[in-house]
Amino acid sequence: MLGRKRAKTAEHEDRVVGDEEILAAAKTLLASDGLIAITPQRLAAAAGVPADRFDVEAVAAQAYRETAVAEIAEVRRTVLANPSPVEQMRALLSWLSTAPEDSDGVRLEAWALARHNPGLRSAVQDGEAAWHGLVASVIRRGARSGEFPQADADDIAAHVISLIDGINAYQLIGYRSDFDRMRLLTRVVQAELGMIWGPKLADALS
Known part of the structure; x- marks a missing residue:
């Protein structure tokens, strides 16, 4: 079950359907307004169920996990x-x-909220491991x-x-210019992998 608190009179089949509906509502809230939007009150209203029918932290964690898995698979x-490999890395x-x-914002929210939500912390760690694995696999190739x-x-x-x-966190708060942020990444990529990357940034490396 997906963070659903047991209802004494609910049948098992109803609980499964309800879990799916609640999770779908949580993912919709996450996509539109971020993780901070998944509150007991808003989720209950979106799913059309009482707030005491689910564990909001567990549902938020699963919504983030499934969203992150889908995003990484697409990338x-x-x-x-x-x-x-060079074109893959580019x-x-x-x-x-x-x-x-909104994707960067949700990740930052997840990191902050994960301090107090063990399920979300696990989902964030798994997501970071998946990104790491993808980047490392391209480098090995x-x-x-x-x-x-x-x-x-x-x-x-x-x-x-x-x-x-x-640098994505910098971008969210408008710190440093786009050029400055990309220049930092370009320098690291050149130093670590020996490849020039970044639109119109080659002259910045001279």
Whole structure:
């Protein structure tokens, strides 16, 4: 069951259907207004059930998990459609550094709220591990083909992802210019992978 508090008179079949409806309502709230919108009152109103029929923290965690899994799967398909590791990395960096503002905002909300929600913390950690795995797999593929240097793919992936998380957080609050943020990422990508990346930024590296 998906964070549903047991109703004494409810039949099992009704509980399963209700869980699906509640989760769908939570995912709709998340997509429109972020994780902070998944409150007992708003979720109850959106799902059309009393607030004492579900565990809002568990539902929020599952809504975030399923949304993150779907997003990562979509990006993976897009990235792997490119023929070479270099092009895969370019596609991956382009998506990560220009992800929709609402996607970055939800991730930041998730990190903050996860401090007090163990289920959400687990979902966030799994999501970060999936992103790390995708970046590291492209790096390893490039190292095998000779397009990237032989190096610790996990360390490089962690470096790149942590920087992207930081510059995306900067973007959300309007700190530093787009050019400055991309220049920081471009320098790291060049130093770690030996590739020039970033629109109109090659001259900034000289």
